[in-house]
Amino acid sequence: MRRFVISQAKNLIDQTRRRRPLPNHKSLRLRLLSLAAAPDSAPVLSSPRLFSSSSDMSGSDSSSSSLPVTLDSLNPKVLKCEYAVRGEIVNIAQRLQEDLKINKDAYPFDEIIYCNIGNPQSLGQQPITFFREVLALCSHTALLDESATHGLFSSDSIDRAWKILDQIPGKATGAYSxxxxxxxxxxxxxxxxxxxxxxxxxxxxxxxxxxxxxxxxxxxxxxxxxxxxxxxxxxxxxxxxxxxxxxxxxxxxxxxxxxxxxxxxxxxxxxxxxxxxxxxxxxxxxxxxxxxxxxxxxxxxxxxxxxxxxxxxxxxxxxxxxxxxxxxxxxxxxxxxxxxxxxxxxxxxxxxxxxxxxxxxxxxxxxxxxxxxxxxxxxxxxxxxxxxxxxxxxxxxxxxxxxxxxxxxxxSPPKPGDDSYDSYIAEKEGILSSLAKRAKTLEEALNKLEGVTCNRAEGAMYLFPCINLPQKAIAAAEAAKTAPDAFYCKRLLNATGIVVVPGSGFRQVPGTWHFRCTILPQEDKIPAIVNRLTEFHKSFMDEFRD
Amino acid sequence: MRRFVISQAKNLIDQTRRRRPLPNHKSLRLRLLSLAAAPDSAPVLSSPRLFSSSSDMSGSDSSSSSLPVTLDSLNPKVLKCEYAVRGEIVNIAQRLQEDLKINKDAYPFDEIIYCNIGNPQSLGQQPITFFREVLALCSHTALLDESATHGLFSSDSIDRAWKILDQIPGKATGAYSxxxxxxxxxxxxxxxxxxxxxxxxxxxxxxxxxxxxxxxxxxxxxxxxxxxxxxxxxxxxxxxxxxxxxxxxxxxxxxxxxxxxxxxxxxxxxxxxxxxxxxxxxxxxxxxxxxxxxxxxxxxxxxxxxxxxxxxxxxxxxxxxxxxxxxxxxxxxxxxxxxxxxxxxxxxxxxxxxxxxxxxxxxxxxxxxxxxxxxxxxxxxxxxxxxxxxxxxxxxxxxxxxxxxxxxxxxSPPKPGDDSYDSYIAEKEGILSSLAKRAKTLEEALNKLEGVTCNRAEGAMYLFPCINLPQKAIAAAEAAKTAPDAFYCKRLLNATGIVVVPGSGFRQVPGTWHFRCTILPQEDKIPAIVNRLTEFHKSFMDEFRD
Missing domain, CATH: 3.40.640.10 (Type I PLP-dependent aspartate aminotransferase-like (Major domain))
Known part of the structure; x- marks a missing residue:
């Protein structure tokens, strides 16, 4: 069992090293190839390389065989564990993003859009003001003694900060609790x-x-x-x-x-x-x-x-x-x-x-x-x-x-009558109603794609469309030693800069293929995302349609 | 092995229930006995009781035997794990502290002094101002746009906050990194x-x-x-x-x-x-x-x-x-x-x-x-x-x-020439020189106690004196089914309100006994601690001297 897990992990790593996206034109193809070969041989990249260390020890190369820790001496439970939300496709995206900074013209997109993870503020969602006011006051409690603070903070955030500090022994927010x-x-x-x-x-x-x-x-x-x-x-x-x-x-x-x-x-x-x-x-x-x-x-x-x-x-x-x-x-x-x-x-x-x-x-x-x-x-x-x-x-x-x-x-957010209440409610409802709109727009766009069906997002932050992939695409994925949905997602990334997570990372009914896409990009970005996605899907299907 | 671990854990828990400190006079004795019997039967206590739940299900009582989780169905590795720094003695101390709020006159001390854990701010150490200024500005970034902020914060904390925010994609301190x-x-x-x-x-x-x-x-x-x-x-x-x-x-x-x-x-x-x-x-x-x-x-x-x-x-x-x-x-x-x-x-x-x-x-x-x-x-x-x-x-x-x-x-703290540098150095050196003084005073006091030897604290935050316990004390500890150093520490707590951790929680050469005491109480409290400790130790030795 242990040997099996190690060999599985080694295969996965080998696949990662060998992976080659299928870009649209030759120069992009070469660039993506060199990126795919990272972390071991990526002089084309600025820092940071993901797993390289200062002395650039690659893989379990023979020169470092005297070191005590090798892949097959590790806890097999660790090797067996997988976490797709921050897995291979995100690593590729991070390398693309770094390269994009210095080679703007090499790609058919100008930014990476991370739809792989429920991370709203990374995509521009603003924090709730009241929450951050209280946090700042509790972080630097000397502010509470300054009269100027009253001009900068809502009165209920000041009250709340006092209330919280009174509940902490010695008002010590820097102590273990x-x-x-x-x-x-x-x-x-x-x-x-x-x-x-x-x-x-x-x-x-x-x-x-x-x-x-x-x-x-x-x-x-x-x-x-x-x-x-x-x-x-x-x-x-x-x-x-x-x-x-x-x-x-x-x-x-x-x-x-x-x-x-x-x-x-x-x-x-x-x-x-x-x-x-x-x-x-x-x-x-x-x-x-x-x-x-x-x-x-x-x-x-x-x-x-x-x-x-x-x-x-x-x-x-x-x-x-x-x-x-x-x-x-x-x-x-x-x-x-x-x-x-x-x-x-x-x-x-x-x-x-x-x-x-x-x-x-x-x-x-x-x-x-x-x-x-x-x-x-x-x-x-x-x-x-x-x-x-x-x-x-x-x-x-x-x-x-x-x-x-x-x-x-x-x-225990602000209550009616509190100084912050109206702005708090406006911020909260603005965010939730916008999320609902984005969910609907993306769901409708996905359902319009050939061979794609998508249940509605009643809640949470994701859509999980089913893609009916053509046999030719599945065969191409097999040839590239990757799961068909991962193959689709990598092609999507390389063509559009949009990062989604293959359904295989979440498990699915065998023989079905999905991806998870967050509804989190800001509203003004959604039309462009829909366009890029639609265009990519069409060209993908044109390439692989049976 | 698994059965052994479970039986060990059960013994430990039984001991905790049966533990009885040996107080100095009858009313204190009764109070401490009732506290020791908690969490199961402590009507004398105000909230919170440590492990009681809303419906007061005690131990693995038969009425809850239909529930799926019992002690012997748990992961034996969890049962085997011990963590003395927050172990039994701290639980007793927390119960004492709660009771002290409502029964001030029942104890020969008026506060619990936590010397069990390296938690400086809980004992009154103030945070470094510059660090907290930067943290507050990064918590509520809207402050950076306000002119009043310049009157409330050092200029280098503002510069540093900007620098940090510039390093975070989208300045989003609320995003996963x-x-x-x-x-x-x-x-x-x-x-x-x-x-x-x-x-x-x-x-x-x-x-x-x-x-x-x-x-x-x-x-x-x-x-x-x-x-x-x-x-x-x-x-x-x-x-x-x-x-x-x-x-x-x-x-x-x-x-x-x-x-x-x-x-x-x-x-x-x-x-x-x-x-x-x-x-x-x-x-x-x-x-x-x-x-x-x-x-x-x-x-x-x-x-x-x-x-x-x-x-x-x-x-x-x-x-x-x-x-x-x-x-x-x-x-x-x-x-x-x-x-x-x-x-x-x-x-x-x-x-x-x-x-x-x-x-x-x-x-x-x-x-x-x-x-x-x-x-x-x-x-x-x-x-x-x-x-x-x-x-x-x-x-x-x-x-x-x-x-x-x-x-x-x-x-990367403030550097010479930075607005905060002088006050930062003053705060830092004030804390470190005071810690050095406290370490020395406590070490000398411990070394004066009968049968106690204590190495100097060259660094860290602790003293770890060796106590040469009399045979009679060891026998009393055995009768109370507790380790001799834990017996000593519980007696110390009950007599003085000072919480230290028995050496057995850290392991030690078999047959030797120690406790760990932090050097963290503020300087003005040290003389009283030394007095209480000295007085307790003398009366303990008087009671048990061979």
């Missing part, structure tokens, strides 16, 4: 959850984290002992789940979302996959549900959520509810309901179901990805198990305080 | 390393992290496949290492520091332990060295470092250099030298030695623990191995940008 996060901030989050759900929330159930990812890792670390422990994951899925399960040595038990019914989640499918896993000797420990969906963008119906809760209760599974897109719902006929609200409204309490809800400051209308904040709300675990979760949290001491502060603000 | 960190900030860090060492540093070798801990975890994850992989660690050690090795399922191969020679690191001891591990079939992958030492406070001599580098080269070990206390050296006869500088000065380059240096913004004179920033400089790894490190970094997207900004500032 309680490993679950500052108690007063957890109080604010619990109050926000109560206001959202209409059911009680306990600040002692909140574990604040640097984004949602560390929370997911913590739960995987807790639940997975070996490959005999399985986690039910949607397919397609956000690759954090497959990566985390691989790193912790567990088994991903897939359940397929039904593309034909708008990425529907069928209980019969869950049951089938659960039974199949059990028949292989796998103990399924948890069910991961992403709602709104990533990469698929669907919003679950409340009735469906009730079925899922009952399924977890009956089958004694932990429900891992990825609810980071809870503010991102774009269609009037759907509404976000937290799984905790659904479970409580069914009369299920702490003793009935183990439920973990993940929330992040990176998504929503705030999109504060770089601040790395978030939390998980952990309910239904016995106190001895919770002590183990606390211990895991304490090994990394605490999540960053700026992220903690933002997480509390996201769950 | 490159998974290694923002390139311009890594440039600043590399320049800082070059200025420190006099040898080149490559920004592509820098991986920015949320504090040093995630970097250590990443390297352990990379290097450890099973319990057959060993990591040489100093004893006593900072428990991050034992915790991380346990979580990744490896073997900690101990090497003992020689207390008699000021916690000396002997190559003969390294060789002996390496051979012994190899004879047991363990492949030793790396040597962890903490310099300046934690919890031991020694600063390695350059000659000793050269021997260590040669040892790693000869034995083909990765050198994991924990250099987070590089700014904390208090004695004129010692100086910090990075292991990279030492290796390069010996003529060893990339192809000779694999070296990882960890740095953090939590320590030094800045002490920005809550901001969670740091980096590791990774040299001597082949590009295919580096790709795997990059992949691990990318699964969590990036470290937080505020921490990244602070890490760049720490490595």
């Amino acid at each position: 309680h490993s679950q996060g500052i108690k007063g901030l957890r109080d604010a989050i619990a109050a926000g959850i109560e206001a959202r759900d209409g059911f009680p929330a306990d600040p002692n159930d909140i574990f604040m984290t640097d984004g949602a990812s560390p929370g997911v890792h913590m739960m995987m670390q807790l639940l997975i002992s070996s490959e005999k422990d399985g986690i039910l994951c949607p397919i397609p899925q956000y690759p954090l789940y497959s990566a985390s399960i691989a790193l912790h040595g567990g088994s991903l038990v897939p359940y397929y979302l039904d593309e034909a019914s708008g990425w529907g989640l069928e209980i019969s499918e869950l049951k089938k996959q659960l039974e199949e896993a059990r028949s292989k000797g796998i103990t399924v420990r948890a069910l991961a549900v992403i709602n709104p969906g990533n990469p698929t963008g669907q919003v679950l119906a409340e009735e469906n959520q009730r079925e899922i809760v009952d399924f977890c209760k009956q089958e004694r599974l932990v429900l891992l509810a990825d609810e980071v897109y809870q503010e991102n719902v774009y269609v009037p006929d759907k509404k976000f309901h937290s799984f905790k609200k659904v479970a409580r409204s069914m009369g299920y309490g702490e003793k009935d179901i183990c439920l973990v809800s993940f929330q992040s400051i990176s998504k929503g209308y705030y999109g504060e990805c770089g601040k790395r904040g978030g939390y998980m709300e952990v309910t239904g675990f016995t106190s001895d198990v919770r002590e183990q979760i606390y211990k895991l949290a304490s090994v990394n001491l605490c999540s960053n305080i700026s992220g903690q502060i933002l997480a509390s603000l996201v769950m | 490159h998974s290694q960190g923002i390139k311009g900030l890594r440039d600043a860090i590399a320049a800082g390393i070059e200025a420190r060492d006099g040898f080149p540093a490559d920004p592509n070798d820098i991986f920015m992290t949320d504090g040093a801990s995630p970097g250590v975890h990443m390297m352990m994850q990379l290097l450890i496949s099973s319990e057959k992989d060993g990591i040489l660690c100093p004893i006593p050690q900072y428990p991050l290492y034992s915790a991380s090795i346990a979580l990744h399922g490896g073997s900690l191969v101990p090497y003992y520091l020689d207390e008699a020679s000021g916690w000396g690191l002997e190559i003969s001891e390294l060789k002996k332990q390496l051979e012994e591990a190899r004879s047991k079939g363990i492949t030793v992958r790396a040597l962890a060295v903490i310099n300046p030492g934690n919890p031991t406070g020694q600063v390695l001599a350059e000659e000793n470092q050269r021997e260590i580098v040669d040892f790693c080269k000869q034995e083909r070990l990765v050198l994991l250099a924990d250099e987070v206390y590089q700014e904390n050296v208090y004695v004129p006869d010692k100086k910090f030298h990075s292991f990279k500088k030492v290796a390069r000065s010996m003529g060893y380059g990339e192809k000779d030695i694999c070296l990882v240096s960890f740095q953090s913004i939590s320590k030094g004179y800045y002490g920005e623990c809550g901001k969670r920033g740091g980096y590791m400089e990774v040299t001597g790894f082949t590009s295919d191995v580096r790709e795997q490190i990059y992949k691990l970094a990318s699964v969590n997207l990036c470290s937080n940008i505020s921490g990244q900004i602070l890490a760049s500032l720490v490595m």
Whole structure:
């Protein structure tokens, strides 16, 4: 097994080295070829080269064989892990972007547009002013003693900063906090959850984290002992789940979302996959549900959520509810309901179901990805198990305080009557309504392309169109030793500068091909993106149509 | 093995429930007993109780047996992991602190003094003004457009904020960055390393992290496949290492520091332990060295470092250099030298030695623990191995940008001639000289106690005195089912409110007993701490002297 994984990893790396995009004309072809050969031999590039080091040690070359660490001495779980959202295609894009700075005329586009990742502020989305005011005041508290500050900041941001500082022992925003996060901030989050759900929330159930990812890792670390422990994951899925399960040595038990019914989640499918896993000797420990969906963008119906809760209760599974897109719902006929609200409204309490809800400051209308904040709300675990979760949290001491502060603000934003309220609402609604418009425009454009079908983005930040690729394109991809959807995405990048992620990075029904594209480029860029995409797709199909 | 670990964990938890401090008078005794019985039955307490949840599910009580997660279904690696710096004694202290708010007169002290953890700002250390000015400006960039800002901020903080923003694509401090960190900030860090060492540093070798801990975890994850992989660690050690090795399922191969020679690191001891591990079939992958030492406070001599580098080269070990206390050296006869500088000065380059240096913004004179920033400089790894490190970094997207900004500032602080330079130097030198004074005062006080010997704190933030405990105290500890040094520390806490960590949490030569005490309480508190400690120790010895 270990040898297999190593050989797989080596193949992947060899493929990366050998990869050759198929450009439109000779000079571009040569340039792209030299870029594809990087990181090992790219004198054409300015810095930074991605994996090169100061002395330029390439691969596991023989001259460095006396070094203690080689690919086949590494943890095979690390080799097995994949993370497509920042994978090969993004590396190519970063090299293109660097080269574009010095060779503007060599490409048929003048910028790289990153639609690979839900990173709104990187594409021009502005942060919510109130949130940043509070953050600045908490970062440099001396400002609070200056009268000039009142002219520069809203009065409620000053009040809020004081309130937050009063909740931090010694007002020390530079100190490690309680490993679950500052108690007063957890109080604010619990109050926000109560206001959202209409059911009680306990600040002692909140574990604040640097984004949602560390929370997911913590739960995987807790639940997975070996490959005999399985986690039910949607397919397609956000690759954090497959990566985390691989790193912790567990088994991903897939359940397929039904593309034909708008990425529907069928209980019969869950049951089938659960039974199949059990028949292989796998103990399924948890069910991961992403709602709104990533990469698929669907919003679950409340009735469906009730079925899922009952399924977890009956089958004694932990429900891992990825609810980071809870503010991102774009269609009037759907509404976000937290799984905790659904479970409580069914009369299920702490003793009935183990439920973990993940929330992040990176998504929503705030999109504060770089601040790395978030939390998980952990309910239904016995106190001895919770002590183990606390211990895991304490090994990394605490999540960053700026992220903690933002997480509390996201769950308790300005209220009517507050100085910032009107501008806050204008900023929030401006962002959300624009996202809804962009989602609609891109969805319609995609559905117009030959052989492409695209479900609507009811929520989240993505479209996940299905591309019916011609056999000739599939054969060309095979010849280039790459997945057909990756082949398509690389061609798209090289022709347009648009970066999307191949569906194979999220897994998909075998034999189908997709890509994930964010809806995040600013509105004024969308028409150009639609044009470039449409033009590229036409020429691609012209080249490969059967 | 798994059953053993679970039974160990259960014992630990049972002990925690049964623990009973031995107070001085009856009412205090009753109060402490009720506190010790928490979290399960502590109506005497105000919130928060540490591990209780809203529905108060205690332990693995039978009523919740239908829940899917129980202690013995958890990952045994998690159960095995221990982290004393935030362990049992800190939990007791937190409960005492809460109770103290409502029952002031019940205790012989009026505050809890946390000397358990290197968390300077929690004890009143002020952040460096320049760093916080830059952070505030980068948090709320609209300030940079306001003329009033010039009256509130130093001119070089404004210049620096602009410079940093110019290095961030779209000036978006709220966007995910490159998974290694923002390139311009890594440039600043590399320049800082070059200025420190006099040898080149490559920004592509820098991986920015949320504090040093995630970097250590990443390297352990990379290097450890099973319990057959060993990591040489100093004893006593900072428990991050034992915790991380346990979580990744490896073997900690101990090497003992020689207390008699000021916690000396002997190559003969390294060789002996390496051979012994190899004879047991363990492949030793790396040597962890903490310099300046934690919890031991020694600063390695350059000659000793050269021997260590040669040892790693000869034995083909990765050198994991924990250099987070590089700014904390208090004695004129010692100086910090990075292991990279030492290796390069010996003529060893990339192809000779694999070296990882960890740095953090939590320590030094800045002490920005809550901001969670740091980096590791990774040299001597082949590009295919580096790709795997990059992949691990990318699964969590990036470290937080505020921490990244602070890490760049720490490595490129104001220079002579800058507006902030004089005040920056005054703040820095004020903190460092005060830390040196506090270290000396506490060391002298400890050495005056009966049966206590304490090496000097040459660096870092800790003293690690050896306590020669009377047999009667050891017997009392055994009767209370606790380690003798933990027994001492709990008694100290209950009598004085001072929180220190038992030496057993760091490991120590069997049969010796220590505790770790930070030097971080503000100078004006030190005399009272010395008095309370001295008085307690005398009464403890009076009670237990053989």
